[in-house]
Amino acid sequence: MTQIEYQFTEDFAKKMDAEDPLKDFREEFFFPQVNGQEAIYFCGNSLGLQPKSVKSYLGKELENWANLGVDGHFHGEDAWYHVRQKSKPALAEIVGGHTHEVVAMNNLSSNLHFLMVSFYQPTKERYKIIVEAGAFPSDIYMLETQVRFHGLDPEDAIVELKPREGEYYLRTEDILTEIKTQGDALAMVNMAGIQYYSGQLFDIQAITEAAHSVGAYAGFDLAHAVGNAVLKLNEWDVDFATWCSYKYLNSGPGNISGIFVHERFADRPDLPRFGGWWGHDESQRFLMEKGFVPMHGADGWQVSNTNVLALAAHQASLDIFQKAGMETLRAKSEMLTGYLEYLIQQISGKSGILEIITPKNPAERGCQLSLHIHRGGKSVFDEWYSQGVVGDWRNPNVIRLAPTPLYNSFLDVFKFGLILEQSLKKFA
């Protein structure tokens, strides 16, 4: 990436927008209103905006259901029986895997549980799990309850990685050292791809390699990484991963999750799993016979029949991602987040009111910047919100802002700069 001479001027922001190859995608999304004006929406890390095309994708399935009833399962090229196939090329591209390594199913936390059934088989000697400290609550509860399910003590089995004293995020070298230290006791690493609080993008490849070198599995929760960072799960040799589709993937609140299972496990019926009819050999499924035969690849982890309406909304967004392309998105993302970082430093630099706790190195972050608020607390966030800035507040003192490359503009970031400048006078 060439170094950009950022400027805190409207002309600069407009020039950047004019040169942005993705500028037209903004028009494909609905922007919510805050206090009667279009929001400066920096919350795609929590809930992505609605593509305008979602209604017609859903409408088509509602029509199929109305006109075909149960015959919709096997009718034409949109047959519900095979509907998951349609999402695979885009999902494979977004996470850097093959189509047989990915499938859309369930929700994220449920998927992590199902995947751990296969990949967390603790023994007396090898039973530890490494996770970053302060992981997302659902992940914490999931690990705790899985460990207890196996009759183990979470205090003993779960190893939490904490940043060094006075630091906000983890050093890769410290993660790798801990993996080596746990050695033969380590059953799996189960970390975020991007940490939801700090915004740190972990070195997934190095972590996976280290885990494998001590004989452990490496699995990742990609809730904040999918559709945000460029991922190469197959090449990086990741064992398994899961994500949700309602954050950067803009597929609607609570919508369907996805999983990746590396192809070396594609034909491993011996791996323990909790089965269901949709993971059973497709050609035999409706024979309704005893004896679970898992499908090839990620499909063999499916449990229930596909949520067709969920997938329709998901597909609207996946089609947009395929048009935009992850590499192009990422290139803009680095510039856009770089601009936000520049403005925050220029404007609030010496005020001591806020501090960016997300890594400075673009290779160690996605589009989100997390701001530690040293003075003013949540009233800083409330002030911004009253001016139309939608970010989010995380206790005890962090505001997360995520300019997403698909629908945010440099002008959005510039406008935020003006609001920031005004607000700091109040909290000075």
Ligand SMILES: *Cc1c(COP(=O)(O)O)cnc(C)c1O
């Ligand atoms: C958003 C998020 C979840 C949410 O899990 P659901 O099962 O979709 O409710 C879990 N883990 C992480 C890290 C998240 O960011």
